[in-house]
Amino acid sequence: MPARDLMDIGPTTYVFSSRGCPYDCVFCASTRFFNRVRFFSAEYVVSEIEELVKNYPVKEIFFMDDLFIADKKRVFKIKELIKSKGLDKKVEFGASIRTNLLTEDIVSALKEMGIKFVTCGLESGNPESLKYLKGATVSVENNRRAVRLCNNAGIRVVGSFVIGHPTETKRAMMDTYNFIKKNKLHYADVYVLTPFPGTPIWDYAKKRGLVSDEMDWSRLKMDFRENFEKAIILSERLSRAQLRSMHRKFYRMLEMRRFIQRIREKLAIILQARGK
Ligand code: SF4
Incomplete structure (x- = not known):
């Protein structure tokens, strides 16, 4: 068990139930930290949750795994144990998913165990x-379907997006823009592709002389709005200025969505209070 007594645990906290990911997305550094996937058993994971619920004021737990649903059988077992111990009534959960793995039975299991967002x-x-x-392992249709399945189950979807790979055109980026507009995401973030050491994208950037082992590492900071002057631009199609303008376009849309969402949430609170 982690020595949580050394930490300040509040209402929201984290559990690692596995390390690593069986996939190999070109930009992903986390699979370079863990060269194979390792899972805690369902029993152990649930014992950590029990300990948290018993000893701390925990109301929400996020599974900090690279891919919580990588082993489906384990997800079903965790769900069963959580329910049999009544933990789903005491705490809410969030977890990471990959849409090609999100079948209907997994969505039901996630909902039953108390997952509120993915x-x-x-x-x-x-x-x-x-x-x-991401390779040929997942499709836009997988993504669309997963968002729909989660929405239908009342599970909020937090999605991240990446623009600016070497040969990506403005038109292709607009497909992403339209995907975000048309699909009901609770929250979305858009990043510009960043070459982290150890990834295929790093090797590509190195061949083009864009990165080196002695570089200024702050150039890899992922907040493009803050770091756009120093960020490494991998695009062969768009200049830094064009990429910045596209990124701004995404953010204007995202900020507008967040604004509308906040208003809706406030209205819902007001209406609920009046109803009482
Ligand atoms: S699915 Fe996620 S964690 Fe796994 S390799 Fe891709 S980006 Fe990384």
């Missing part, structure tokens, strides 16, 4: 870009 790298609304970033 995070996933949806990456792109353009089929070629998605293939470049």
Whole structure:
């Protein structure tokens, strides 16, 4: 068990139930930290949750795994144990998913165990870009379907997207823009492709002389709005200025969505209070 007594545990906390991911997305550094996937048993994971619920004021737990649903059988077992111990009534959960694995039975299991939101790298609304970033293991249709399944189950979807791979055109980026607009995501973030050491994208950037082992590492900071002057631009199609303008376009849309969402949430609170 982690020595949580050394930490300040509040209402929201984290559990690692596994390490690593069986997939190999071109930009992903986390699979370079863990060269194979390792899972805690369902029994152990649930014992950590029990300990948290018993000893701390925990109301929400996020499974910090790279891919919580990588082993489906284990997800079903965790769900069974959580329910049999009544933990689903005491705490809410969030977890990471990959949309090609999100079958209906997994969505039901996630809902039953008390998962309220999932995070996933949806990456792109353009089929070629998605293939470049994640290989042929997931499709735009998988992403669309997963968002729909989660929405139907009342599970919020937090999606992240990546623009600016070497051959990506403005038109392909607009497919992502339209995907975000048309699909009901609780929250979305858009990043510009960043070459982290150890990834295929790093090797590509190195061949082009864009990165080196002695570089200024702050150039890899992922907040493009803050770091756009120093960020490494991998695009062969768009200049830094054009990429910045595209990124701004995404953010204007995202900020507008967040604004509308906040208003809706406030209205819901007001209406609920009046109803009482
Ligand atoms: S699915 Fe997620 S964790 Fe796994 S390799 Fe891709 S980006 Fe990394």
